[in-house]
Amino acid sequence: MDTEATEELRLPRSRQANERLHAMIPGGAHTYAKGDDQYPENLAPVISHGRGAHVWDVDGNRYIEYGSGLRSVSLGHAHPRVIEAVRRELDRGSNFVRPSIVEVEAAERFLATVPTAEMVKFTKNGSDATTAAVRLARAVTGRPRVAICGDHPFFSVDDWFIGTTPMSAGIPAATTELTVAFPYGDLAATEELLTRYQDEIACLILEPAGHTEPPPGYLAGLRELADRHGCVLVFDEMITGFRWSEAGAQGLYGVVPDLSTFGKALGNGFAVSALAGRRELMEWGGLRHSGDRVFLLSTTHGAETHSLAAAMAVQTTYVEEGITARLHALGERLAAGVREAAAGMGVGGHIVVRGRASNLVFATLDEHGQPSQQYRTLFLRRLLAGGVLAPSFVVSSALDDADIDRTVDVVAQACAVYRKALDAADPTPWLVGRPVKPVFRRLA
Template sequence: MDTQESGDLLLPRSRQANERLHAMIPGGAHTYAKGDDQYPDDLAPVISHGRGAHVWDVDGNRYVEYGSGLRSVSLGHAHPRVVEAVRRELDRGSNFVRPSVVEVEAAERFLATVPTAEMVKFAKNGSDVTTAAVRLARAVTGRARVAICGDHPFYSVDDWFIGTTPMSAGVPAATTDLTVAFPYGDLAATEELLTRYRDEVACLILEPATHTEPPPGYLAGLRELADRHGCVLVFDEMITGFRWSEAGAQGLYGVVPDLSTFGKALGNGCAVSALAGRRDLMEWGGLRHSGDRVFLLSTTHGAETHSLAAAMAVQTTYAEEGVTARLHALGERLAAGVRDAAAGMGVADHVVVRGRASNLVFATLDEHRRPSQPYRTLFLRRLLAGGVLAPSFVVSDALSDADIDHTVDVVAQACAVYRKALDAGDPTPWMGGRPVKPVFRRSV
């Protein structure tokens, strides 16, 4: 039975599958953001399959899904053009002892899509390429410090970043001490940091935009600061790539970084990421220069032909079907509906939609308008009961107007319960158990 046709959601098979997952896999998932601690008690569905904007769990419940694959499945699950491209290459073999001609074609396609870059190297996930960018910047500049934008949540699983989070166990302090942070949108504070660590900072790395647009002149100002202080400017375009424009935020805002990293939407769920940038920097990781060699990226599976074929199919689909514009239109429709529903139930100051239309998130605020995990738990529980799986409101191209209308109806029902909890001054009776937890926390 579809969840939207049932009362309280029951997930006995998912609960059993979660126990099996935890018995064999640390955390019960291969990405912490997919952990069952991110969902209400006993309401962490284990997915059986997906098609388009819908997924089905092992209990047979169907959901409208948002944030698909942590923003990676932007065209929808099992997209026919991507599936066909992958199937075609699988029949031809997927990995060889020498480069495949597909690697040439994929590089040409990527550099045509992101013309601000001159060379590209592919890998499997975002951490591969952000860490490669940091290593390359250190090699080129001869400097050890890395400056990260501290307002952005995630850059890599590697020590240079994870050591700065509450989950820093296992990372030597000497490594963490080499990473410093600057605030987003504040050029004066960034210049002060670069002056304090004069000639020590190898790179500035940031997401060029997230849930807020860059202030006017900000990215251009960072470009000027990086040039003046002799450090490398790195844009992490994991999220902004394709969702902001086909060429990422750099293509939209017209500011060219020295290096940039792409992933997520690039493969529509297939494992592929990219480090791209200036030829004179990228060649440090190659064979045609006179300096010391940089071990930039060397991955056995980085050039699997089926993943590169998926990336090419994604880029073709975006270009031919105007996907980025549609993502924005769908997001605008959803955001307007959710805001109207929240206002109609008197919780517009507590259920808040934020971000660019193609990359919407929501905040759940308590009676004092502070972020609240208990109220998030209540909200997620009601969404799930209505057949909406939404850790965020990030849209995919596969959503229909009917999907969004259904989502807005479910949000309205959730907001009605939210209002009751606010009036009672306590969401506990509607939580159904312990609150959901933040991903980055020191203790279990």
């Protein structure tokens, strides 16, 4: 076998750190998508620090990083405007027995940035926000069922969603039975579902856009269906928020949901997310109504001042520096380069770049054109060896043209190996270990 196939990046300190992680933390990480099973065997770098679009592992290797913080660090690591805002608040205290004035300022800033919402409540993670939206919809409608978009991969760590995945251990079937699914882009199928469960579905929850743009009239059609069937329309804007526009997908496409949830890019890595929506619904979780109270969101750390300061700095930076447009420009340059490199090496039909330019992912297809974890492993291994850490091609605004050009060069080298594996109709010799695994699977 040629040396190119056997060449291996060695990460001894990262391997030791991974062993320590697994000894104390179930799964070896606090997020399943960050697990070492998502990377080639013995090639899961443990990060020391990051700055801008680059990260360094504990072995001293530097990488150009994509998908930073599972899409959350969209401005790049240690962004100066965000860090300055956070430091200013840290010296003033981070959590008090009563709301701080920062909570007022953060809410005002958010509602000015996302004018389609009338009220907002902050929390620390996206799952809390989406579950609060579901609970509120059930309370407002008096209905038990939740309709999720079955084409979107993740909504919450809570039972109402996780029970529908292969990792449903520990979740009662009675809970899962209350969650039903509808296909993205198919209004007729969604109406059939709403009719089948007439007066039972509390809400429709979906990402307003994903790897493809919504079909013309689709989101407006969902809005009409929700109104006609008396259910709540919820947009999960964890990913689309800020990356599609400063006001999210709802601001870009002009369709206003009843409730929406934001996170990820909102804090540039700091823990903050939001539930936003119509005052009429949101007040059910407040004190200024005469009905039954809804336990909407009440978290000890939900309004830590430094995280809210980070969110305000992020929104200001996006608006003043045109970050969304920059993300699209960088993504377009990267997508064009990767497609050209793949085509040049004869694998254009096997390494496929998908998604909006600000939120690119890639698929690795085998010799039959089917998605392949083995070929993904080969591709990731070659990217890592070239100093590119890329579980996706989701860009941050800290990347520059030189980073993109370097990435494309590394992709071209990876494509050359990919072509050899396709010609052999067997990628196994290039894996050097077990293949990467999907996050959602029944057995460890």
